[in-house]
Amino acid sequence: MKLIKSQDSRAVRLLQTDGEVIEALQVLRCASQRMRRMGVPYWQPRELGLGALIGRRICGELIGGFENSKLCATMQLHLHDTEFWPEAIRGDAIYLHKLAVAERHARQGWGDTMVSWAAVFAVRESCSRLRLDVVPGALERYYELLGFQPVGEVRSARAGGTVIKMERLLKM
Template sequence: MDSEEPPNVRVACSGDIDEVVRLMHDAAAWMSAKGTPAWDVARIDRTFAETFVLRSELLVASCSDGIVGCCTLSAEDPEFWPDALKGEAAYLHKLAVRRTHAGRGVSSALIEACRHAARTQGCAKLRLDCHPNLRGLYERLGLALLQKS
């Protein structure tokens, strides 16, 4: 990916599943090695990704190098936001970027696509839950801390 080539963000299809699962596993391993525990990779498998693909809730960022980033965007999140009103927010999870493309605007493109999708769905907010070590990234991308748990 040239530094000038912006990633194309789209809803994932079934043909993306294997690459997305590898990307999420690689991202989780990198985060763990840096001291930021990530999601449980044992739960990230074809079935996990397929569930999000079938609901059109898995986004991928791609360029000439293939898929370079991904995330999920859901209409509800009973695990982390059980008391939220339905439709007040969209919920971003599992943001992952291929290490060779870190710092090239992939996270920014994914988050902007999530913001746009949330607005399109009538949601005023885009929410996520993250490890404290990742707060700086999300704040640099224009998100704000709502509460500490």
């Protein structure tokens, strides 16, 4: 994955150091706490461990959004998702997970910036779809505004109920 500049002072790229991973972990943990306060206990604490995130960085799956060299947002991109999309054909989609924006950068367009970067990356990887899963509620509507459509539901013990599978078709 290469650096793709999205705006003059913004850049989205792979996280490169363990220090950046620690910053991403802080963003994820704070976002998880905000979600829990909204009644959406989606990410479990065991999913937000430093070792797992370092592994994601090493695999080239942990992405950061930076403004003036400061981490503002993070997400994970995967080539497959056997938990929520076991029937999917490999190589047809990129799976977006754990998109989180630092609270001080909320409502500044970072979600759109990160999803747009993921879409460009997916097309570069010859994938025609960008997929994600979300618990029903406000985030579902948010992703619809970013061009995703619900395409199914699946029960998830980890998420504590139903998860909406969403997909954004990409122009190749």
